[in-house]
Amino acid sequence: MQTAYRPIRVALLGAGSVGSQVARLLIENKEELAQRVGAELELTGIAVRNLDSKREGNLPSHLFTTDAEALIESSDLVIELMGGIEPARSYVRMALNSGADVITANKALIAAHGPELFDLAEQLGAQLYFEAAVGGAIPIIRPLRESLAGDKVNKVMGIVNGTTNFILDRMESTGASFEDALREAQDLGYAEADPTADVEGFDAASKAAILASLAFHSEVPVEQVYREGITKVTALQIETARESGYAVKLLAICERIPASDGQPEGIAVRVHPTLIPEEHPLAAVRGAYNAVFVEAESAGQLMFYGAGAGGTQTASAVLGDLVGAAKRHLAGGPGLADSVHANLPILPVQAVTTRYQVTLRVTDLPGVLASVATVFANHEVSVETVDQNPAGKDSGALLTITTHEASERDLDSVVADLRSNAAVQNVDSVIRVEGI
Amino acid sequence: MQTAYRPIRVALLGAGSVGSQVARLLIENKEELAQRVGAELELTGIAVRNLDSKREGNLPSHLFTTDAEALIESSDLVIELMGGIEPARSYVRMALNSGADVITANKALIAAHGPELFDLAEQLGAQLYFEAAVGGAIPIIRPLRESLAGDKVNKVMGIVNGTTNFILDRMESTGASFEDALREAQDLGYAEADPTADVEGFDAASKAAILASLAFHSEVPVEQVYREGITKVTALQIETARESGYAVKLLAICERIPASDGQPEGIAVRVHPTLIPEEHPLAAVRGAYNAVFVEAESAGQLMFYGAGAGGTQTASAVLGDLVGAAKRHLAGGPGLADSVHANLPILPVQAVTTRYQVTLRVTDLPGVLASVATVFANHEVSVETVDQNPAGKDSGALLTITTHEASERDLDSVVADLRSNAAVQNVDSVIRVEGI
Incomplete structure (x- = not known):
């Protein structure tokens, strides 16, 4: 297709389950994406650690490179899907410094280094997009950043880890122990061989920190998120809960705590197994699905529901961000500044x-x-x-x-x-x- | 508060249940909004038809004016909350022509004259925001326009009218007839004295046309939406449905119909009473709540849930748009272009x-x-x-x-x-x- 603009050069860092899907969709939907953006999105390369690793899909081999730095330097937009802190952090900084907007799905990176990276982007007039970092395909970052920008959020409560939701759901529906349900999740590919990040709540804590920082316009270091995993949840607890009309869910809960007794207004962020009444919309979220419940002063109660993980699902969120970044690249103008002006203190769970x-x-x-x-x-x-x-x-x-x-x-x-x-x-x- | 920029002048057209809440929030949250935007939002006036009408809230009387045109000419951003086609359409055109971005909650206007108004805005480099036109406080327009911009939507299915959902819910839970449930809804203020727009599905059809045009990047005239209301739904139908495991809901259904038998790929848009299995997330949407279910090729199934109407709830969506428009006013740059490049034909319900x-x-x-x-x-x-x-x-x-x-x-x-x-x-x- 002929467009008014020259192609936009897109670099992809990482070719795992999400990266390979993003690459596939960029190639398969080239025409449609060009029409939506007004310019072609040209995948210039895919940076990987090892050229010989086995890959999903049939991606053209000439796209792969181990030279991430050269790829970044020659691209207009950079998609970071490597995961982990390093070298992802260095590459994101390098991309921003080169003037590229960056799209990432890396919740650990955003939770640990978000403020530093947002500051850098703002100084350079670049943008950092991360819709895919929380809730997979579910649009939750954009609604919090933009749709609720004129409202006052009081509470965010979400099922943000599909692995633990699957395990708890199986424990409830089959009476299985935690260990047996975990093994089933591992057999089905829902849990990793080392499940610590999921079952101990680290993954959910990273997402909770990101959601809280957006909801309350404040910096929320992930170390200040109170965290309990699900490894101690017993079949008896789940049965007792069900008998009294509750489901057990691992929830990420971010809430505004009003000032009282000389304690200033603040926020508390916590991740722990929680009883939810069976008639609550979150109780009906089954299997590996995710959902985020938001209470805002004017909007009232909102809920966002969908697939919280998965290669193609997360790729959908990455491509949504990419189309936005590409339009911005063509037309210039502001992106989403994440203001932390409210700067509310993080209170301990005892509050x-x-x-x-x-x-x-x-x-x-x-x-x-x-x-x-x-x-x-x-x-x-x-x-x-x-x-x-x-x-x-x-x-x-x-x-x-x-x-x-x-x-x-x-x-x-x-x-x-x-x-x-x-x-x-x-x-x-x-x-x-x-x-x- | 001191900001780097001079105040942004905001005109409000209409002071009904949504308009009065928008005005109240603009005044009460002036400081907080200024921090989020980076400049003060100054409510310069509220245009009404009759200065002597009784108003909700205690809005300063000096803000009211009957001279909408003078107010529009002297403002940077215009919020249209009058409803109906005229004079709303003329005022929106006038505002766009004056260089102002416009925020509206007017679904009838967008459904009937969207393409004309979007074209005008694009020619002038202005923007038209309408998150509040569908689903009240629920962020659904922005997710469809932006978050799913890189995906292929196949179906949108929503409960987009709270009045009819309340009536059907009462019929189901109390066994009431349509007439009795309608009277209860009217007594509680959920239905108007003349309920035609709601119960005959006209309101839902406008929203369906808007959702379909965004989901499928095509022009969808509201007259081509197939429409059946709920006036003929009987208590017996609802009982029969329940006995077979279904709930009756008035759904707006927008779907992509694949090419077949010489018929090209197209879309069909319809509003009618529908049976939904009790375990489907839409079946659990009670009372006057709304929810929109989206199926996209990569993202899979998503659902957005919340208050579909109400003054403060809809005001939340208006203010979210206003903050976005105000940031754009300060920094310049692109807004959301609504591409209709796909231009799929609208197929009759028989397809x-x-x-x-x-x-x-x-x-x-x-x-x-x-x-x-x-x-x-x-x-x-x-x-x-x-x-x-x-x-x-x-x-x-x-x-x-x-x-x-x-x-x-x-x-x-x-x-x-x-x-x-x-x-x-x-x-x-x-x-x-x-x-x-």
Whole structure:
């Protein structure tokens, strides 16, 4: 096709599951993309570490190179899909310094070095796009940055890791243990051989930091995200939850905490297994799907749902960013500046107020319930429901106590006192409850 | 606050439920918005038809004026929230001609005159923003225009009218008739005294035309949207649907129809009551909420959910657009060009292939089922399930037949033949089924 402009040279760094799909779509949809952009997008090369690695798809071999620096220097736009911090960070800096806009799906890089890279882009009048870094194909970055730019976001709550959602979903639907569900996820390719980044919540924590920084216009270092993974979630916890009308989900929760008692307004960001009422839209998010729930002052409740991972799905988000970057390249003009003007302090998880479900193994004697209830009352934690079940032969009773809203601080004190209470054999489980 | 730039003058046309909220938020959040934009947004005036009308909120009376033209001429950005075609269309043209970007929530205007207004804006290097025209606070326009710009959308299916969703939801949960549920909606302020635009599907058809034009990069005149309202939906239909595992929703459905039999690739756009399986995410959209489901080739299935109407909710979308327009005003550069390069033909509803549920009243004699089944078979419409129930004293039996995928053309022929079949007393209901 003839266009008014000369082709835009696009460099691709990385040829993994997302990179190979991006390359395929750039080649297969060349005509259609040229019509949308108004100029051809010419894939000038694909930088890889090793030319001999086996690749997905049938990409033309002449595109591959190990010389990422030369490729970057000769391109107008750079797509970084290598993952990890180095050399991705150096290459992104090099690309921005050369005047290229950069598109990345690298959540670890954005969570760890976002402010540095955004500053650099702003100084140079370049742009950094990262829609694909959170929620795969789901448009969530752009809505937060742009659509809600005139609103005040109070809470973002999301299922942002498909691997853990798949595992928890299998545990719920089959009664499997964590270990068995993990193995199934690994067999199906949903979990990696070393699943730590997913099951310990590191991946979700990176995404939580990115979402919080956009939602609250503040810098959110990933180290300040409170993080609990799902490795300790038991089949019994999930069954108990279901019996009381809840699903267990690994949620990334970013919220604005109002000023109180001399503590300034701030934000708290946390990732942990959470009980969600079955009728909440997030509870219906099954398998490896992702969803992000947003509460804003004017807009009210919004939810964004879709495939949170996968090569072609993530490639869709990368190409959306690429079309935007290409239009900007042709016409000039501003991109998306990520203002951190609000600069709210990050509060510790102890500043959070939420509900809890506490499961205790107690001796089955008269007065135990009163004794346990007193512990909660002593710390002004109000109890909403108590369920009592025999825990099996000779082992007393199992109490499942759901609280009204209480602070982490007070709940910590309750749990410490319960542990030293003579009638309490064990505190089996403490899990937060959201979405009520 | 001190900013590097002089204030940006913002004109507001209309002070109804959305306009009064936009004005309130512009005044209340002046400081915060100035920080986000980098310049103050100064509300220079609010054009109304009658200065003496009673208004919501306590907006400063000096802002009101009846001289919309003078207000437009003296402003940098114009927000049109009057609704209707004229004088809104003339004012939008005047604003664009004066060099102002325009933000509108006017779906009727965009559906009827979008192409003309987009052309004008493009000629003048101005921009027209309309996130608030579909789905209230839900970011759906921007994701379709930008996030999916590198993907190929195959289908958009949405609950885009809160009034009809509320009515259908009440009919389902209380067994009420359409008339009773409509009266309840009117009492609660969800439906207008003259509910025609909502219940006959005109509002949804405007939104469907807008969504289809963005999804398929083609001009979609609203007159070519096939439209059936919900006034003929009966309590019995809803009960029958529920018994077979479906919810009844008024859906706007925009889909790409592949080329076949000499018919070129095209798109079909339709609004009608539809059965959706209860486990489909759209079935769980309750009350006056909206949701839009998108299927794209690479991204897969996405869903966007939130408040589809309401003054503050829609104001959130208007302010998001306003912040974007204000940044563009400061920095210059391109906005969102809505390409219609694909220019796919709009096909009649007869080109659509979907499933159907047909409810028949038949004489309760041996051989009737065979006779009815033969009618379907004669037109190559494959039957998936048949449910037979006594229809009440002396009145034969009620057959509920759900088909596999069939074309509208073939189904029309089946219904015509059923009507002339001696064993069929009446064809009570024909309703399309989606989401399987």
